[in-house]
Amino acid sequence: MRLTLVLPTYNEAENLPRLIPAVLALPLDLRVLVVDDNSPDGTGQVAEALKQTYPGRVDVLHRAEKQGLGTAYLAGFRYALNQGAEGVIQMDADFSHPIEMLPSMAALLSDGEADMVLGSRYVPGGAVDERWAAWRKGLSAFGNVYARAILRVPIRDVTGGYRLWHSRALRAMPLHRVRSNGYVFQVEMAYLAHKLGLRVIEVPIYFRERQWGRSKMSFRIQVEAAIGVWRLLFRYRDL
Ligand SMILES: Nc1nc2c(ncn2[C@@H]2O[C@H](COP(=O)(O)OP(=O)(O)OP(=O)(O)O)[C@@H](O)[C@H]2O)c(=O)[nH]1
Ligand SMILES: [Mg+2]
Numbered sequence: 001m002r003l004t005l006v007l008p009t010y011n012e013a014e015n016l017p018r019l020i021p022a023v024l025a026l027p028l029d030l031r032v033l034v035v036d037d038n039s040p041d042g043t044g045q046v047a048e049a050l051k052q053t054y055p056g057r058v059d060v061l062h063r064a065e066k067q068g069l070g071t072a073y074l075a076g077f078r079y080a081l082n083q084g085a086e087g088v089i090q091m092d093a094d095f096s097h098p099i100e101m102l103p104s105m106a107a108l109l110s111d112g113e114a115d116m117v118l119g120s121r122y123v124p125g126g127a128v129d130e131r132w133a134a135w136r137k138g139l140s141a142f143g144n145v146y147a148r149a150i151l152r153v154p155i156r157d158v159t160g161g162y163r164l165w166h167s168r169a170l171r172a173m174p175l176h177r178v179r180s181n182g183y184v185f186q187v188e189m190a191y192l193a194h195k196l197g198l199r200v201i202e203v204p205i206y207f208r209e210r211q212w213g214r215s216k217m218s219f220r221i222q223v224e225a226a227i228g229v230w231r232l233l234f235r236y237r238d239l
Contacts, residue, residue, distance in 0.1 A: 001110040003030045003164075004085035006076030008069055012093040013041040014212035020050050023099050024057055028106055033079055034093075035061045035072040069161075070185030074175055081167055088170055090163040094210035097162040101205055105164050108201055115169035115198040118155065118190075119162030125204030126157070132209065139222050147187050147229045151194075156202055158190045159183050159225075169198050177235070182221060184228035191232055195239045 005023060009016065020032055032054075034047040047060040061075060073090060080088045087109050091097045097119055105117045120126050122144055128137055140159070147158045163186075173192055180188045193200055209215075 001029060001086045001106060002084065003028055003087045003089060003106060004080035004083065005030060005032045005089040005091060006035060006073060006080060007032060007091060007093045008035045008037075008072035008076065009039060009043045009047070009093045010037050010066055010216075011039045011041045011043060011213060013039065013043045013046045015094050015210075016043060016046050016050065018212075019093060019095060019099070020054070020058060023102070024054060026099065026102055028103060030057075030102075031083075031085075032058045033061060033076050034058070035063065035076045037063045037066040037072065068181035068185075070178065070181035070188075073185065074178060077165075077170055077175065081170060086167050088165045088167060090161060090165070092161055092210075094213060096208050096210055098205055098208070101162075101203065102164075105203055108203070109164050109166055113199070114201040115166050116193055116200045117164040118157060118160055118200055118202045119205035120155075120157040120160055120202035121205060121207045122156035122160075123202045123204050126202075126206070127204075128207045129209040135219070139219070143183070143222060143225065146226060150229050150233060151187070151191050153191055153194045155190050155194065155200055158187045161186050162205060163189075169193070172196060172198070179235070180228055180232070182228075183225040184232070187225075187229055188232055191236065192239075195236060 036044040044062050051058040051060055108114050108117045121128050144158055178188055
């Protein structure tokens with residue numbers, strides 16, 4: 001299966017030179033597409049250098065300014081689908097998502113068992129970093145229960161950002177209607193997948209705190225996300 005890994009980056013110059021060689025070494029037919037928003041730390045140039053090192057396997061989309069995770073993924077999805085990818089992967093560029101899980105997750109996709117495979121923190125066997133502060137653990141768990149209850153989605157980790165999409169499933173999604181950008185982007189995509197009757201399989205992952213670079217997480221970001229969930233309920237009442 002021809003896979004494209006879409007990696008949105010904002011200030012990941014320390015992570016990228018470690019992450020890209022590691023994913024390209026996996027036993028997969030994999031290309032990487034970095035979507036960088038003109039990171040002040042020079043991630044865009046780091047990505048260009050990696051593109052030279054791995055000709056044909058790494059590509060870079062440069063955007064002029066920070067425009068958010070959601071639009072970065074949407075741009076990356078379109079690009080990957082146009083390039084003929086059969087599967088498209090979403091993953092954070094900060095090593096939070098265990099890359100060693102990729103081959104088994106990809107196998108579920110290519111076997112035709114799933115339209116989307118989700119690396120999940122909230123199924124048995126999954127967990128978040130034990131170094132997370134209690135408030136962050138609580139907020140993340142609550143955010144999931146909250147979004148699931150409002151939207152009635154049977155996915156345990158609706159905010160999880162580690163996903164493998166079958167291209168056919170991604171093409172079936174009304175991507176032009178997707179408006180959310182932060183954490184709600186993940187919820188919106190999961191909600192749509194459920195509404196369209198796509199088969200989602202959750203596999204347990206351990207979500208590790210970023211090893212390098214600074215955290216951008218805040219209480220405010222999560223409260224904004226909580227409000228954004230309600231908008232989805234109205235936006236897709238026709239589906
Ligand atoms: N292109 C692009 N990438 C982004 C943007 N915001 C975040 N990212 C990337 O999206 C991924 C997830 O964002 P993170 O900042 O790690 O979010 P998080 O894991 O909730 O928070 P921390 O890891 O604690 O900072 C990372 O690879 C970021 O570099 C953005 O506006 N544009
Ligand atoms: Mg992170």
